[in-house]
Amino acid sequence: MRSFLKAVAAVLVIAIAGALIYVYGYLPRQRPAPDFRVDVTPEVLAHGEYLVKHVLLCNDCHSERDWTLYSGPAKPPLGAGRPCMDENTKAVGINFGMGGFPGRLCIRNITPDVESGIGGWTDGEIARAIREGVSRDGQALFPIMPWFMYAGMSDEDVGAVIAYLRSQPPVKSFRPDRQLDFPLNIIFRLYPKPLDGPVASIPRGDTVAYGQYLTRIARCEFCHTARVRGQLEPVPDRLFSGGVPFVMGTRTQYSKNLTPHETGMGGWTKDVFLARFRAHTEPFPVTEEENSEMDWVAFSGMTDGDLGAIWDFLQTLPPLETKLLDRAD
Numbered sequence: 001m002r003s004f005l006k007a008v009a010a011v012l013v014i015a016i017a018g019a020l021i022y023v024y025g026y027l028p029r030q031r032p033a034p035d036f037r038v039d040v041t042p043e044v045l046a047h048g049e050y051l052v053k054h055v056l057l058c059n060d061c062h063s064e065r066d067w068t069l070y071s072g073p074a075k076p077p078l079g080a081g082r083p084c085m086d087e088n089t090k091a092v093g094i095n096f097g098m099g100g101f102p103g104r105l106c107i108r109n110i111t112p113d114v115e116s117g118i119g120g121w122t123d124g125e126i127a128r129a130i131r132e133g134v135s136r137d138g139q140a141l142f143p144i145m146p147w148f149m150y151a152g153m154s155d156e157d158v159g160a161v162i163a164y165l166r167s168q169p170p171v172k173s174f175r176p177d178r179q180l181d182f183p184l185n186i187i188f189r190l191y192p193k194p195l196d197g198p199v200a201s202i203p204r205g206d207t208v209a210y211g212q213y214l215t216r217i218a219r220c221e222f223c224h225t226a227r228v229r230g231q232l233e234p235v236p237d238r239l240f241s242g243g244v245p246f247v248m249g250t251r252t253q254y255s256k257n258l259t260p261h262e263t264g265m266g267g268w269t270k271d272v273f274l275a276r277f278r279a280h281t282e283p284f285p286v287t288e289e290e291n292s293e294m295d296w297v298a299f300s301g302m303t304d305g306d307l308g309a310i311w312d313f314l315q316t317l318p319p320l321e322t323k324l325l326d327r328a329d
């Protein structure tokens with residue numbers, strides 16, 4: 001019996017040691033930063049500015065936000081990072097059903113400052129962080145950074161984003177290191193997934209395919225689809241059916257069902273859809289409860305072509321009835 005227990009203990013020790021070696025030695029899965037170089041032209045810069053300000057909204061997370069104004073516009077200095085989240089952070093936005101944040105997570109500076117921002121990174125390192133979830137030092141990026149939504153972003157678009165970020169004024173702004181509690185500190189290393197080659201652009205003439213692409217990189221899909229807690233992929237048979245809860249002050253707000261069901265976009269037309277996006281092009285004062293987690297003001301700058309493509313894609317979805325979720329699971 002004793003020797004049996006000893007054998008079991010030995011197997012356990014080996015299994016745990018093996019798991020630790022795997023997690024710390026081999027995760028996150030990654031490739032060396034790709035040899036990715038951006039040719040900067042005025043068109044590329046303008047395209048990058050459009051994507052960052054009106055589609056990808058990088059600064060909504062990488063800056064502080066002003067929740068006294070409608071849709072919580074990002075506050076200058078844009079891209080310089082924001083105060084860390086920890087166990088005392090009051091939830092604004094998606095309700096992960098876990099109270100405060102388990103540990104400390106600081107959204108860092110993505111201005112081109114060399115010491116505290118991304119000024120010293122190569123284009124390949126920035127592209128890998130955005131699409132593959134691996135930081136410059138090979139660490140996994142916690143998936144509040146939506147690299148898994150950006151994974152399909154074309155080389156053309158990610159290149160334009162990098163060119164634009166580099167053209168911005170550098171701001172010195174250091175953020176403390178991340179500290180995640182167990183078991184998050186292990187789990188988050190499992191997620192990153194390297195790309196295996198170049199990512200082609202989607203032809204804009206194919207509005208349905210291009211619209212689908214936009215709903216991923218603009219994170220419409222993320223906020224408007226149920227997810228099982230801890231999983232990055234949406235629940236496939238609930239795609240775009242909304243009902244995801246967001247905390248706004250004392251109120252819980254649910255994202256809209258974007259499928260053509262009568263509880264969703266059923267009564268809407270393309271014109272109504274476009275007009276909703278043009279309704280608020282400037283922020284205005286609101287109470288927290290009247291505010292929206294969706295940055296309508298930033299999205300109002302999307303082109304008719306891009307919003308129209310999103311509409312065309314949403315119209316191809318199977319109609320699903322809205323189910324309000326208790327939490328983000």
Ligand code: HEC
Nearest residue numbers: 056057058061107108110129135140141142144145146178
């Ligand atoms: C929904 C919020 C959110 C959005 C939107 C977002 N980020 Fe992030 N980003 C994060 C968080 C959170 C981290 C920190 C992750 C960590 O430390 O594990 C991060 C980290 C990064 C890093 C790594 C910084 C470092 O010093 O390691 C880069 C680079 C970055 N983001 C660029 C971008 C760009 C470019 C965009 C827009 C295309 C963007 N992010 C959009 C939340 C966001």
Ligand code: HEC
Nearest residue numbers: 215218219220223246253254255256276292293294299310
């Ligand atoms: C950060 C999360 C988030 C993102 C990103 C987001 N939404 Fe929303 N959306 C919401 C929430 C929450 C609501 C409900 C509150 C409101 O109407 O403002 C909403 C409401 C809507 C509505 C209904 C508005 C109305 O008047 O009833 C539409 C249409 C919509 N979103 C479309 C989109 C599209 C298209 C995108 C991508 C371009 C998108 N959303 C991105 C969270 C989000």
